[in-house]
Amino acid sequence: xxxxxxxxxxxxxxxxxxxxxxxxxxxxxxxxxxxxxxxxxxxxxxxxxxxxxxxxxxxxxxxxx
Amino acid sequence: xxxxxxxxxxxxxxxxxxxxxxxxxxxxxxxxxxxxxxxxxxxxxxxxxxxxxxxxxxxxxxxxxxxxxxxxxxxxxxxxxxxxxxxxxxxxxxxxxxxxxxxxxxxxxxxxxxxxxxxxxxxxxxxxxxxxxxxxxxxxxxxxxxxxxxxxxxxxxxxxxxxxxxxxxxxxxxxxxxxxxxxxxxxxxxxxxxxxxxxxxxxxxxxxxxxxxxxxxxxxxxxxxxxxxxxxxxxxxxxxxxxxxxxxxxxxxxxxxxxxxxxxxxxxxxxxxxxxxxxxxxxxxxxxxxxxxxxxxxxxxxxxxxxxxxxxxxxxxxxxxxxxxxxxxxxxxxxxxxxxxxxxxxxxxxxxxxxxxxxxxxxxxxxxxxxxxxxxxxxxxxxxxxxxxxxxxxxxxxxxxxxxxxxxxxxxxxxxxxxxxxxxxxxxxxxxxxxxxxxxxxxxxxxxxxxxxxxxxxxxxxxxxxxxxxxxxxxxxxxxxxxxxxxxxxxxxxxxxxxxxxxxxxxxxxxxxxxxxxxxxxxxxxxxxxxxxxxxxxxxxxxxxxxxxxxxxxxxxxxxxxxxxxxxxxxxxxxxxxxxxxxxxxxxxxxxxxxxxxxxxxxxxxxxxxxxxxxxxxxxxxxxxxxxxxxxxxxxxxxxxxxxxxxxxxxxxxxxxxxxxxxxxxxxxxxxxxxxxxxxx
Numbered sequence: 001x002x003x004x005x006x007x008x009x010x011x012x013x014x015x016x017x018x019x020x021x022x023x024x025x026x027x028x029x030x031x032x033x034x035x036x037x038x039x040x041x042x043x044x045x046x047x048x049x050x051x052x053x054x055x056x057x058x059x060x061x062x063x064x065x
Numbered sequence: 066x067x068x069x070x071x072x073x074x075x076x077x078x079x080x081x082x083x084x085x086x087x088x089x090x091x092x093x094x095x096x097x098x099x100x101x102x103x104x105x106x107x108x109x110x111x112x113x114x115x116x117x118x119x120x121x122x123x124x125x126x127x128x129x130x131x132x133x134x135x136x137x138x139x140x141x142x143x144x145x146x147x148x149x150x151x152x153x154x155x156x157x158x159x160x161x162x163x164x165x166x167x168x169x170x171x172x173x174x175x176x177x178x179x180x181x182x183x184x185x186x187x188x189x190x191x192x193x194x195x196x197x198x199x200x201x202x203x204x205x206x207x208x209x210x211x212x213x214x215x216x217x218x219x220x221x222x223x224x225x226x227x228x229x230x231x232x233x234x235x236x237x238x239x240x241x242x243x244x245x246x247x248x249x250x251x252x253x254x255x256x257x258x259x260x261x262x263x264x265x266x267x268x269x270x271x272x273x274x275x276x277x278x279x280x281x282x283x284x285x286x287x288x289x290x291x292x293x294x295x296x297x298x299x300x301x302x303x304x305x306x307x308x309x310x311x312x313x314x315x316x317x318x319x320x321x322x323x324x325x326x327x328x329x330x331x332x333x334x335x336x337x338x339x340x341x342x343x344x345x346x347x348x349x350x351x352x353x354x355x356x357x358x359x360x361x362x363x364x365x366x367x368x369x370x371x372x373x374x375x376x377x378x379x380x381x382x383x384x385x386x387x388x389x390x391x392x393x394x395x396x397x398x399x400x401x402x403x404x405x406x407x408x409x410x411x412x413x414x415x416x417x418x419x420x421x422x423x424x425x426x427x428x429x430x431x432x433x434x435x436x437x438x439x440x441x442x443x444x445x446x447x448x449x450x451x452x453x454x455x456x457x458x459x460x461x462x463x464x465x466x467x468x469x470x471x472x473x474x475x476x477x478x479x480x481x482x483x484x485x486x487x488x489x490x491x492x493x494x495x496x497x498x499x500x501x502x503x504x505x506x507x508x509x510x511x512x513x514x515x516x517x518x519x520x521x522x523x524x525x526x527x528x529x530x531x532x533x534x535x536x537x538x539x540x541x542x543x544x545x546x547x548x549x550x551x552x553x554x555x556x557x558x559x560x561x562x563x564x565x566x567x568x569x570x571x572x573x574x575x576x577x578x579x580x581x582x583x584x585x586x587x588x589x590x591x592x593x594x595x596x597x598x599x600x601x602x603x604x605x606x607x608x609x610x611x612x613x614x615x616x617x618x619x620x621x622x623x624x625x626x627x628x629x630x631x632x633x634x635x636x637x638x639x640x641x642x643x644x645x646x647x648x649x650x651x652x653x654x655x656x657x658x659x660x661x662x663x664x665x666x667x668x669x670x671x672x673x674x675x676x677x678x679x680x681x682x683x684x685x686x687x688x689x690x691x692x693x694x695x696x697x698x699x700x701x702x703x704x705x706x707x708x709x710x711x712x713x714x715x716x717x718x719x720x721x722x723x724x725x726x727x728x729x730x731x732x733x734x735x736x737x738x739x740x741x742x743x744x745x746x
């Protein structure tokens with residue numbers, strides 16, 4: 001059971017909102033799975049890049065200020 | 066809209082003996098005081114369910130996996146007028162007839178958790194498209210409250226909705242909200258607390274063939290587990306839609322499986338269309354009629370332009386023109402600027418003029434054994450082939466491609482493209498659900514092949530896998546093809562026409578050869594919007610980061626394999642085996658190497674063609690034929706592996722075995738047709 005708030009992503013294809021953790025359900029069969037930083041919409045399976053660490057760090061820094 | 070008090074509408078929720086039983090009001094109040102009222106939110110994606118959920122529950126939220134699935138659901142606790150309430154936010158669903166895992170979870174919550182109130186959250190702007198599911202929930206006898214969310218946006222779009230009339234027509238409470246602003250939430254809470262019983266309106270009476278089948282099925286499904294929660298009419302309709310999960314649930318408990326199958330088969334054979342299609346059509350017609358009677362529109366000029374543009378993008382004629390314009394813009398930015406200017410700068414000046422000569426001179430001096438120095442700077446060297454292709458050719462092309470693609474993605478054009486393609490799919494007799502993997506294939510065919518598992522039947526999965534392997538270029542290959550053909554827009558149009566024709570023809574033939582039924586395609590279309598520069602930059606950066614991490618090691622490994630193959634003579638055998646085939650279809654012999662390395666990765670092969678073009682060895686008709694053959698050429702290793710895993714090795718080998726000669730056959734036909742017509746590009 002996860003009580004932490006999840007990062008919400010809005011699918012650019014169907015508009016479905018989902019948390020980043022549930023966006024890797026399709027990855028098990030893909031040979032690129034481990035190195036790939038794309039997340040898949042659980043509604044339509046459209047892939048979208050996860051937020052880059054650099055951007056996440058910049059956002060965190062801005063929030064702290 | 067045919068609303069009537071039914072004499073045949075069964076299993077009213079409050080009097081269902083299995084789950085509620087007729088309870089005296091006093092007892093009900095006592096029960097209520099003890100237990101929390103359970104409220105479930107259902108609705109399509111993108112209707113603001115989460116906003117309603119948070120407006121009802123505040124921050125008291127628990128996220129958990131639904132048992133036995135990978136789907137997360139949100140539960141929240143709240144107190145409405147001293148009454149504890151548990152609110153469950155279900156995954157998006159378009160219909161009670163569930164197809165995806167998320168839809169199955171949403172339905173399971175309705176069936177197994179037995180909520181006291183079901184809130185059907187609707188985007189008020191798109192009432193007409195969402196009413197069919199309202200009808201299904203009411204048909205199921207569930208305790209429904211319709212939540213018309215985003216009323217503020219509807220008003221801004223000049224849309225007014227008579228909620229009182231809608232409630233009277235549907236026979237269930239209707240509450241207008243703007244959950245993100247907190248409007249209407251107090252009224253919604255009161256409606257939840259006041260909810261006692263549904264008025265049992267029957268939203269639609271279907272045609273006689275459906276109604277007769279429903280009447281035959283109802284007595285057979287009465288004792289089944291789903292009948293504890295939803296009406297036997299609803300179960301019968303789901304059986305007619307050939308919902309396998311409901312069928313299994315019914316048949317496992319009652320020994321009337323063969324009778325049920327016989328009724329469903331009889332209904333299917335007696336209709337011109339599949340019952341699922343007939344039901345969807347009837348529901349949509351009723352929704353259109355009802356929406357027209359309760360909605361008023363005062364369109365503003367700005368709104369009308371956006372809506373007109375959206376509709377034009379999905380119309381077969383104007384949509385085709387807009388698609389051509391989008392492709393032309395892409396060709397100009399990716400092909401002319403990316404593949405022309407940027408590649409010229411990087412490959413020719415930086416790699417060709419500086420990096421490669423430096424390493425060639427240094428390593429050849431340092432490593433006297435030529436075969437070893439060739440590993441780095443030979444024809445198939447890690448630096449001169451792998452790194453040069455990855456950074457000098459692919460990187461500038463995919464960078465510009467990713468910028469354009471991110472803009473297209475953020476504008477909301479992709480779902481409209483899917484709707485446009487869906488029309489073509491229907492025309493050639495394919496399943497509309499194949500649209501999603503096909504559009505995904507323009508990103509990566511390997512991933513798209515995995516996504517074909519979301520399709521309903523094996524037949525659809527095989528056809529879509531075949532089309533992905535044959536005629537859908539992945540993003541990097543598409544970018545390089547734009548780059549190769551940037552010398553002439555006529556070449557690009559011919560390439561598009563030939564690949565498009567192959568797609569339609571093979572899809573049409575495959576759908577005729579492999580028997581089966583069509584299925585409906587439902588998709589919510591989000592609004593059009595102007596892309597934000599920060600989003601576009603972030604996505605482009607993220608895609609490039611992912612691409613470089615994936616492509617550079619792959620290109621290095623492929624260079625080593627090619628070098629080793631060259632050293633032991635295997636590559637020479639492969640190239641000399643392919644050379645007569647390549648020459649026969651009018652492509653220079655030098656291009657055989659590009660086709661051999663195309664086995665490793667599609668864009669690697671396309672980059673090989675680009676290199677030949679840059680060297681002046683590939684031009685005119687031969688260039689166009691090469692681009693067509695390379696697009697149709699066998700899937701790359703990663704896609705082939707996934708094809709084996711998803712479809713089995715026999716199907717995967719059969720598909721690759723068909724594609725290899727077919728790609729060259731199309732190339733041969735194109736070459737001869739151009740010669741016959743006297744066309745010299």
